[in-house]
Amino acid sequence: MKFQVLSLINHAPHPLTGELPSAADRFEEVLAVGEAAERLGFDAYAIGERHAGAFLSSAPTVVLGALAARTSRIRLLTGVTVVAILDPVRVAEDYATLDQISRGRIELVVGKGAEAGHFSLFGLDEERQWDLQQEKYELLRRLWTEEAVDWEGEFRTPLKGVTTVPRPYAGPPRVWHGSATSLHSPELAARHGDPLFTANAIQPRDAYARLIAHYRERFEAYGHDPARAHVAAGSGGLLIADTTERAVARYKEVYEARVRQNFKPHLAGKAGYNTPFRTIEDAIENGPQLIGGPQRIIDKILGYHEVYRHDLQSLTVDGFGLGRAEQLETLQRFAEEIAPVIRKEAPTTLWEA
Numbered sequence: 001m002k003f004q005v006l007s008l009i010n011h012a013p014h015p016l017t018g019e020l021p022s023a024a025d026r027f028e029e030v031l032a033v034g035e036a037a038e039r040l041g042f043d044a045y046a047i048g049e050r051h052a053g054a055f056l057s058s059a060p061t062v063v064l065g066a067l068a069a070r071t072s073r074i075r076l077l078t079g080v081t082v083v084a085i086l087d088p089v090r091v092a093e094d095y096a097t098l099d100q101i102s103r104g105r106i107e108l109v110v111g112k113g114a115e116a117g118h119f120s121l122f123g124l125d126e127e128r129q130w131d132l133q134q135e136k137y138e139l140l141r142r143l144w145t146e147e148a149v150d151w152e153g154e155f156r157t158p159l160k161g162v163t164t165v166p167r168p169y170a171g172p173p174r175v176w177h178g179s180a181t182s183l184h185s186p187e188l189a190a191r192h193g194d195p196l197f198t199a200n201a202i203q204p205r206d207a208y209a210r211l212i213a214h215y216r217e218r219f220e221a222y223g224h225d226p227a228r229a230h231v232a233a234g235s236g237g238l239l240i241a242d243t244t245e246r247a248v249a250r251y252k253e254v255y256e257a258r259v260r261q262n263f264k265p266h267l268a269g270k271a272g273y274n275t276p277f278r279t280i281e282d283a284i285e286n287g288p289q290l291i292g293g294p295q296r297i298i299d300k301i302l303g304y305h306e307v308y309r310h311d312l313q314s315l316t317v318d319g320f321g322l323g324r325a326e327q328l329e330t331l332q333r334f335a336e337e338i339a340p341v342i343r344k345e346a347p348t349t350l351w352e353a
Contacts, residue, residue: 003314048079051118130182191222255280
């Protein structure tokens with residue numbers, strides 16, 4: 001298995017102290033953690049994209065450019081690129097530029113996004129979100145694989161003989177499809193033979209297993225080699241202590257305070273927005289959150305792997321208000337005590353020569 005660190009660049013007051021770092025300090029923290037992730041042997045670092053709510057990730061290309069300049073090996077992903085609200089020509093240009101600067105380390109995870117409000121912000125009809133996503137992704141795909149593109153669609157002006165520049169570094173970057181609640185993204189990924197990135201962050205495991213099963217079934221039905229049906233899975237956050245009991249004692253108050261802080265009453269009951277795992281004990285026992293001693297986390301990831309057969313595990317260390325030192329400590333413990341065991345037990349061909 002491969003491992004990725006993801007940041008949505010949350011920028012909410014600490015759930016217990018109310019402290020809020022400056023935007024500049026928060027960006028520096030994200031960049032420092034990215035450098036540490038490379039140093040500790042993680043395979044990828046991802047930046048989300050949000051245009052509403054308490055986040056600073058409205059310009060992921062800028063942050064990824066800074067990370068490209070401060071790293072040399074680690075792959076740089078998005079999580080997700082909200083292609084449904086963006087101009088595919090701009091996306092093709094921006095990320096091909098990043099691909100050149102990083103010498104081929106860029107990969108996209110595309111999706112409609114998980115934050116209510118960004119469709120109206122960009123003057124788009126949320127009811128058409130899946131149509132927007134499909135049309136814009138398929139245009140992006142053509143812009144990266146073809147030159148002199150002639151194209152006409154519903155959501156932007158036609159193109160005649162367009163070749164976007166720069167071209168990608170060494171062929172089109174890999175594009176994953178982010179999937180959280182709907183079969184639309186797994187279907188689109190399967191149709192084009194692309195990998196799937198399931199959120200695995202809020203809902204119970206069976207909800208995500210259904211999306212992955214649909215993806216694999218349709219991937220083969222479209223005539224693609226099942227061995228190339230790569231899957232990645234997120235998590236609801238990573239908190240490590242020497243034992244699970246110590247993790248509960250250390251993190252219970254901050255975990256449950258953050259859950260209360262993030263609760264969105266107007267989206268109650270809508271899948272993908274509010275975690276049902278309100279207590280830390282419930283999250284450890286039943287949720288996708290990776291909380292506990294090293295062995296408990298190993299067992300949980302391998303348990304998910306039995307069902308998902310995923311190749312890439314994504315981790316989030318900055319979602320509960322941990323300071324930079326605690327984030328780095330958490331990543332180091334994961335890299336030294338957990339990752340080697342899972343790499344051995346769950347090998348993958350992803351990103352292998």
